[in-house]
Amino acid sequence: MAIDTERVQTIEEIEPFEAAEEIEGGDVVLIDTREPHEYQEAHLDGGKLVPPGVLADEIGTAAPDKSARTIVYCRSGNRSAIATAQLQQLGYENVASMSGGILQWQEQGLPVVSPSGMTPEQRERYSRHTLLPEVGVDGQVKLLNAKVLLLGAGGLGAPTALYLAAAGVGTIGLVDDDVVDASNLQRQVIHNTERIGMAKTASARIFIEGLNPDVKVVEHNGRLDASNILEVISDYDIIVDGADNFPTRYLLNDASVRLRKPVVSASILGFDGQISTFVPYEGPCYRCLYPTPPPAELAPSCSANGVLGVMAGTMGTLQANEVIKIVLGKGEPLVGRLLLYEALGTSFTELKVRRDPDCPICGEHAEEIPESEMGQFPDYDQFCAGAGGDR
Amino acid sequence: MATVRIPPVLRPKTGGQAEVEAGGADVGEVLRSLTGDYPNTQEQLFGEDGELNRYVNVYLNDEDVRVLQGLDTAVKDGDTVVILPAMAGGASRLAN
Numbered sequence: 001m002a003i004d005t006e007r008v009q010t011i012e013e014i015e016p017f018e019a020a021e022e023i024e025g026g027d028v029v030l031i032d033t034r035e036p037h038e039y040q041e042a043h044l045d046g047g048k049l050v051p052p053g054v055l056a057d058e059i060g061t062a063a064p065d066k067s068a069r070t071i072v073y074c075r076s077g078n079r080s081a082i083a084t085a086q087l088q089q090l091g092y093e094n095v096a097s098m099s100g101g102i103l104q105w106q107e108q109g110l111p112v113v114s115p116s117g118m119t120p121e122q123r124e125r126y127s128r129h130t131l132l133p134e135v136g137v138d139g140q141v142k143l144l145n146a147k148v149l150l151l152g153a154g155g156l157g158a159p160t161a162l163y164l165a166a167a168g169v170g171t172i173g174l175v176d177d178d179v180v181d182a183s184n185l186q187r188q189v190i191h192n193t194e195r196i197g198m199a200k201t202a203s204a205r206i207f208i209e210g211l212n213p214d215v216k217v218v219e220h221n222g223r224l225d226a227s228n229i230l231e232v233i234s235d236y237d238i239i240v241d242g243a244d245n246f247p248t249r250y251l252l253n254d255a256s257v258r259l260r261k262p263v264v265s266a267s268i269l270g271f272d273g274q275i276s277t278f279v280p281y282e283g284p285c286y287r288c289l290y291p292t293p294p295p296a297e298l299a300p301s302c303s304a305n306g307v308l309g310v311m312a313g314t315m316g317t318l319q320a321n322e323v324i325k326i327v328l329g330k331g332e333p334l335v336g337r338l339l340l341y342e343a344l345g346t347s348f349t350e351l352k353v354r355r356d357p358d359c360p361i362c363g364e365h366a367e368e369i370p371e372s373e374m375g376q377f378p379d380y381d382q383f384c385a386g387a388g389g390d391r
Numbered sequence: 392m393a394t395v396r397i398p399p400v401l402r403p404k405t406g407g408q409a410e411v412e413a414g415g416a417d418v419g420e421v422l423r424s425l426t427g428d429y430p431n432t433q434e435q436l437f438g439e440d441g442e443l444n445r446y447v448n449v450y451l452n453d454e455d456v457r458v459l460q461g462l463d464t465a466v467k468d469g470d471t472v473v474i475l476p477a478m479a480g481g482a483s484r485l486a487n
Contacts, residue, residue: 246477267478270399274478290477294400294446305399340475342409349396351453351473 011084012096016105019071019098029063029070033083034102037130038075040137041123042112044102052079055086066092073098073105117141122214126168139328140168144214146327147171149236151224151252153200154178155307156242156266158190159316160323165208165215167324172208173218173236176200187309224248226377229255238326240319241265246293247380253278253286254377257362258369262333264322266315271308271343273315276334276353277322280362283335288356288363293384311343393421393466396473404431413472418451419462421472436474448475 014022022028023046032039032047039049048062052074063070070092074080077099084097098105106112118126118137122144129135129143146169150157153176164172180191180203188200195203201219208217220232229251233239239256241263243249249265256263257280265286266275278285318339325331340349357364392412397405405411411428415421422443426433438444442462449456450473456464466472 269478272399272478274475289448290446292446294476338475340473345409349453349473351450351475352455354455354458 011081011088013077013081013099014071014096016098016100016108016110019073019096019105020110022069022071027069029065029068031059031062031070031072031083032102033072033074033079037133037136041130042102042106042114044073044105045111045113047073047113050083052083055083056090059087059090063087063092066090067094070095071098072096074101076101076103118144122168125212125214129167134330135328139330142327142329143168143324144170146238146323147173147236148238148240148323148327149173149175149220149233150240150242151175151248152242152244153188153190153204154184154242154244155187155268155312156316156319157240158188158204159313160240160242160319161190161204161208162211163317163320164323165212167320168212168214169323169327170214171216171218171236173220173232174201174204175220175222175224175232176204177222187307187312189313224251226251226380229377230259233261234259236261238323239263240323242267242316242319246384249286250293250383251377251380254361256280257285262326264319264326264334266319268307268311268315270305271311273311273341273343274338275315275318275322275341276338277326279326279333279335284353284355285359285362287361288359289338289353291356291359308343311341314341314343392468393470393472395421395425396471398474398476400476400478401432401435401474404435405429415466417460417462417466418449418456418464418472421466422449422462446476449473450475 023030030044030047032043032049033052033055035051036049050058050062070087072080072083072095077097080097080101084095087095102112118140126140129140130137148164148169150161150172153161153174161172161174178200180195180198180200182196184191185193190207191200191203199221201221205217205219208215224232233255239252239261241249241252243252252263260280263278265278266273322333325333336353338351338353340351355362360366392414395411395413397409397411402409411425413421413424415424422436426436436444436447443449451459451464451466452471
C-alpha cells in the first residue's frame with residue numbers, strides 16, 4: 001500500500017503514560033495492530049486486535065466512528081505509526097500512535113491483560129508453541145490442563161511421555177508394573193543405566209520432572225485389570241495404549257468405549273509399526289478393527305522377535321502427535337485410519353478402518369450397559385487364551 | 392499380477408519377503424495363489440472351512456475386503472493386497 005509520506009511525518013504520537021491517562025478518562029477506541037499470537041500473550045485492557053495485514057478491511061468493525069478518539073499501539077511503535085498514517089488516509093480524524101508500544105508501556109509498569117494465566121517462565125518455555133496459530137496461548141493452556149494416561153512406560157510409552165512432558169501436558173499418568181532392565185535401554189529412552197532395577201514408573205517420573213516442572217506425574221505401579229480399569233482411566237482425558245498384551249488391549253478398548261475416552265493405540269515389532277486413534281462412536285473401536293486376537297504363532301512379542309529401537313521413537317512420537325491434536329482440537333487425528341510404517345523400506349501405508357455395525361462393543365446392536373454392570377467385564381485372559389503377546 | 396504385502400509374522404513363511412507378486416482375478420484367487428507358492432501360509436490365513444480367519448484383516452489397496460465383496464472382490468493388475476494381523480508389541484515385557 002502506498003503511504004502518503006507527508007502524512008506519515010505529521011501523525012500524532014503520544015507517550016504510554018499519556019495514552020494511559022486518556023484511556024482512563026474513557027471514550028477512547030484502542031487498536032492493537034499486531035499479530036494474533038502477540039495479542040494473545042499480552043495486550044492492553046480494552047485493546048481491539050486489528051493485524052496490519054487486514055487493517056483496511058477490519059478497522060471499520062473495530063472503530064466504526066471516524067471522529068472518535070482512536071489510539072493505536074503495537075509492540076514497539078513502528079507498526080502503529082504506519083497504521084496511524086493509514087487510518088488518517090481512511091478518514092480517521094483524531095488518531096494517535098502510542099510510541100514505544102506495549103514494550104515501553106510494560107517497562108513503565110502499566111498493566112496488561114494476559115489471558116492465559118501463564119507465568120513468565122511458561123511463556124518463555126512454550127514460546128515455540130504459542131507462535132503457532134494452531135496452538136497459540138489458548139492451545140498451550142489446554143495442554144497444561146490436559147490429563148493423559150500412558151499404558152506402559154516402556155518402548156512406546158517412553159518417547160510419548162518425553163514429548164508430552166516437553167509439550168507441557170499438565171498431568172501424565174503412567175501404568176506399568178515392571179522394573180527397568182538393561183535390555184530395555186536400546187529403545188526405552190526415558191530410563192537410563194543408573195536406574196536399572198528401579199520401577200519404570202519411578203524412573204520415568206525422574207526424567208519427566210527433570211525435563212518440565214509443570215508436569216504432574218501420577219504413578220500407577222501395577223497392571224490394569226477389570227477391577228481397577230474404570231477407576232484409573234476415568235481421571236484422564238485421553239489414553240495412550242502401548243500395552244504389550246492382547247487382554248489389556250481388549251479390556252482397555254471396552255472400558256474406554258463405556259467411558260467415551262479417546263485411545264491412541266500403537267504397536268511395534270521388528271521394523272514394522274502401526275497406529276490408529278479410536279474415538280468412541282465417532283470412529284471404529286479396536287474391536288471393529290480386530291474382532292478377535294490372533295493365535296500365539298501370529299503374535300510374537302518384541303522380546304521373542306526383536307524390535308528396532310528407533311521404531312519405538314517413531315511410533316511413540318506419532319502417538320504424542322495424535323494426543324496433542326486431540327487436546328488442541330486441531331488437524332485430523334487417525335480416526336478411522338490405520339497407519340502402517342515399515343522402516344526398512346521407509347514406507348507409510350494408510351488403510352481405512354470402518355465402524356462395524358455388528359461390533360459387540362460399539363455397534364448398532366451393542367446393548368446399553370446398566371450402571372450396576374459398568375465395571376463388569378468378560379474374562380479377557382480366557383477370551384485371549386492361546387493368543388500371543390508376551391504376558 | 393497384484394502385490395501382496397506380507398506382515399512380519401508371516402515373513403518366515405515367505406522366505407523373508409515383505410512383498411510377493413501373486414496372480415488372480417479376485418482377492419480369494421490372489422491369496423490362494425500365495426498359499427500355493429508358500430504353503431505354510433495356508434493355515435494362518437484360512438480356516439478349515441476355507442474362509443479367511445477372523446483375526447486376519449485383508450485390504451485391497453486401502454479398503455477392508457469385508458466392506459467390499461470379501462474374497463470375491465475383483466483385483467486389477469497393480470493392486471495391492473495387504474494382509475494384516477493384530478500386533479500387541481509395545482512395552483515389551485520379558486515373558487513371565
